[in-house]
Amino acid sequence: KMHCSNLAADALHAAIEDYQKKHKKHA
Incomplete structure (x- = not known):
């Protein structure tokens, strides 16, 4: 359970990182 939750x-x-990279308006 912990492993699945961690994944x-x-x-x-x-x-989130990918979203921020694509929509970086103010870096």
Whole structure:
């Protein structure tokens, strides 16, 4: 359970970073 939750959190973090990279208006 912890591992699965950790993977989900990691994927979410990666998605946020990708979003910020694509929509970086003020760096």
